[in-house]
Each structure stands twice: as C-alpha cells, then as structure tokens.
Amino acid sequence: MKRKYTRADFQMSRSDRDRLKGVKPVMIRLAERIYRLFPQQFDRRILRLRIDPRGGKRTRAVQRLLFETGASKTMDSAHLKGEAIDFVIQIKINGRWEPIWEKQLYVQLYHEVIAPAAEDIGIAIRWGGDWDGDLASNDETFFDGPHVELKRAA
C-alpha cells in the first residue's frame, strides 16, 4: 500500500530553520529537497531528520571549540562560510527521539537522499562520509556521515 504524505512530512521544524540561519540559500534549498525525499526512503514513524545544533553556520569561536575537542578536524571548515549543513538521523525509542550514528544509515542517507537531492537542484556537493569523492567510505580517516558541504571549485 502506498503511504500518504502530508505537508508536514516535507517541512523542516522551526528549530531546524533557526539552525540554518546564515547558511547560503543554495544549501537551504538542498536541505528542503532532502527533507522532501527523506520520508520516501526511510520509515518516518521511527526515523526522522534534524539539523545538528551546531550543524549550520558557525562562528570562529564555536569552530575553535569543536576543533579543540576533536569534534571537528579543521579550522578551515565550510561551516564558517555557511556552506555546510550537518543532517542528523534520529530514531524513536520508547516514544523519544534520539540521534543515531550508525555508519550504514548515513551511507544510505547519502546515496538515497542527499546525492539525488543535490542532483535535482543541480549543485556539486562534498559529503563527510567520502571526503575524497572516490565513492568508497572505508578509506576515510574521519567519517562524518551527517556533514554535507558545497563543493569548492578546484
């Protein structure tokens, strides 16, 4: 049976919108597209998408904090320019939504939702699960499944 979707399924929550303040419009368009595709690939009764609280545009102070605690590996982050977003998958456990970090889930998210969304919009992106873009996620020294950024011109 084909599932029915309501408008709410395709919309970002208010807190997600707030977390995207300062992010470049093209990346916000990408996020909207990703939110639209997500419930078509994942079971929305148990899985949903949220923007990480520090997953939008960051100040240098916030970036330094994340860098110093090892949560980020660079001070040259695309988050500083509003060109990156961190999409966190949440799972419903005992009625509560908790973030889930299972690598395979983020690989699936990229291939079934993020990459097609970028293609729909016509932009080139770089994913934190495959920094070098070689289509393999087993050679990454730092697997950052939630991270998506605009691809910089070479």
Ligand SMILES: [Zn+2]
């Ligand atoms: Zn990130």
